Amino acid sequence: MADRNCPICGSNKCQTHTGDDGVEYVQCRTFDVSVGLDGSVLDSGPETQARLTELVAEKLLMEPERQRGGEKQVQVFGLGPDRHGAGESYCDLTGQLRNYPASFMDKAKRALLNLSVRYPLYGVPFTVDDTENKLLFCETEEAAAGICRILCDLRYLKALNGRSTYMITAGGWKEAETMQRENTAVRQGFIAMSYGPGTEPIREAFRTAIESCGYFPCIIDEMEYNGQVVPEIFYEIGRSKFLVVDVTYPNFGAYYEAGYGQGMGKQVIVCCREDTFGSADRPHFDIAQKSMVVWRTTDDLVERLARRIEATVK
Numbered sequence: 014m015a016d017r018n019c020p021i022c023g024s025n026k027c028q029t030h031t032g033d034d035g036v037e038y039v040q041c042r043t044f045d046v047s048v049g050l051d052g053s054v055l056d057s058g059p060e061t062q063a064r065l066t067e068l069v070a071e072k073l074l075m076e077p078e079r080q081r082g083g084e085k086q087v088q089v090f091g092l093g094p095d096r097h098g099a100g101e102s103y104c105d106l107t108g109q110l111r112n113y114p115a116s117f118m119d120k121a122k123r124a125l126l127n128l129s130v131r132y133p134l135y136g137v138p139f140t141v142d143d144t145e146n147k148l149l150f151c152e153t154e155e156a157a158a159g160i161c162r163i164l165c166d167l168r169y170l171k172a173l174n175g176r177s178t179y180m181i182t183a184g185g186w187k188e189a190e191t192m193q194r195e196n197t198a199v200r201q202g203f204i205a206m207s208y209g210p211g212t213e214p215i216r217e218a219f220r221t222a223i224e225s226c227g228y229f230p231c232i233i234d235e236m237e238y239n240g241q242v243v244p245e246i247f248y249e250i251g252r253s254k255f256l257v258v259d260v261t262y263p264n265f266g267a268y269y270e271a272g273y274g275q276g277m278g279k280q281v282i283v284c285c286r287e288d289t290f291g292s293a294d295r296p297h298f299d300i301a302q303k304s305m306v307v308w309r310t311t312d313d314l315v316e317r318l319a320r321r322i323e324a325t326v327k
Contacts, residue, residue: 019039019041024041027039027040027041028040063152064113066147067113067147067148067150068112068113069147070147070148071123071127071147071148074127074130074131074148075130112200112201112229113150114150117163118163120149120150120151120160121160121163121164121167122188122192123150124148124149124150124160124164125164125169125170125181125185125188125189125192126189126192126193127148127149128145128148128149128170128181129181129185129186129189131145131148132181135181135183135186136180137180138173138178138179138180139178139179139180140177140178140179141154141157141158141161141177141179142154145157149161158177161179164179164185165179167184168182168184168185169181169182169184169185169188170182170185200227200228200229200254201228201229201230201231201249201252201253201254202223202228202229202230202231202253202254202255202256202257202322202326203231203249203250203253203255203256203257203270203274204216204219204220204223204230204231204232204233204256204257204259205256205257205258205259205266205267205270205271205274206219206258206259206262206264206267207259207262207263207264207266207267208234209262211262212259212261212262214311215259215261215284215311215314216232217311218311218312218314218315218318219257219259219284219314219318220232221315222257222314222315222316222318222319222322223257223318223322225315225319226319226322226323226326228254228255228322228326231249231253233245233246233249246270247273250270250273250274250277250279251277253274253279254279254280254326255274255279255280255281255282255322255325255326256270256271256274256279256280256281256282257282257284257318257322258270258271258281258282258283258284259284259285260283260284260285260289260305261284261285261286261289271283280325280326282306282318282321282322282325283304283305283306284305284306284307284308284314284318285305285306285307285308286307286308286309287307287308287309290307306318306321
């Protein structure tokens with residue numbers, strides 16, 4: 014039994030163990046995840062650590078197969094992609110901190126979406142406790158109750174038996190489904206391009222432009238994942254607000270990902286270096302009909318792409 018509350022579910026019944034690296038971990042029973050309690054593992058700042066644990070809880074909620082115990086133990090680290098061992102699944106969320114809801118209303122809407130996943134049947138009552146706090150982006154029951162009260166005022170929740178028990182209303186379900194379709198939960202832009210030494214400047218220009226607009230760039234070859242890469246690509250495209258596609262260097266995968274994103278109704282921003290149009294590697298006829306961000310230098314690309322994101326991604 015832990016000598017402190019589990020940072021994921023809030024229970025004091027989750028087990029602790031010491032890893033080979035000498036770090037103390039708590040094994041969360043609710044979400045089947047092992048979380049390091051050493052500040053150097055998650056983060057040295059308590060506010061950042063709290064946000065990480067809330068993002069972990071949300072991520073695992075959205076991946077219910079982990080809750081069934083069918084996967085290997087998940088080690089959650091906050092510093093760098095190299096601190097994991099063989100035989101472990103891995104979940105690095107430091108880059109995802111950009112997705113953390115910035116305002117109180119953002120938290121409330123994201124909390125509603127989490128509750129709709131946690132309690133997927135209409136009319137099912139639930140009580141806000143330490144387990145739900147993380148899904149509502151709150152550290153205390155008092156703060157979670159505040160989130161629930163504003164959701165009640167918006168008529169997304171209905172209070173039952175006082176203020177501690179709630180159910181999602183029909184209006185709440187409608188709003189949650191709208192958020193699912195619009196992917197408002199994640200401020201992420203997916204990058205589709207040819208990856209290689211010669212394309213590194215384009216990758217960094219994409220990263221700079223996306224981050225300058227307040228979004229997190231999803232670059233698939235920088236991510237840790239288990240299994241095949243194609244399902245992971247589809248998953249990340251599905252949860253992204255938009256795609257940025259480079260066709261300066263021909264790449265069938267990038268074309269395929271652009272088409273997949275377009276079919277899902279995503280904003281797809283195509284970029285190409287100006288001199289490519291006069292070469293044998295000029296963009297394919299079908300995609301050349303689309304309005305592109307045409308650039309000359311990487312600085313030009315950053316500026317033009319940022320303007321296009323601001324103008325077209327809502």
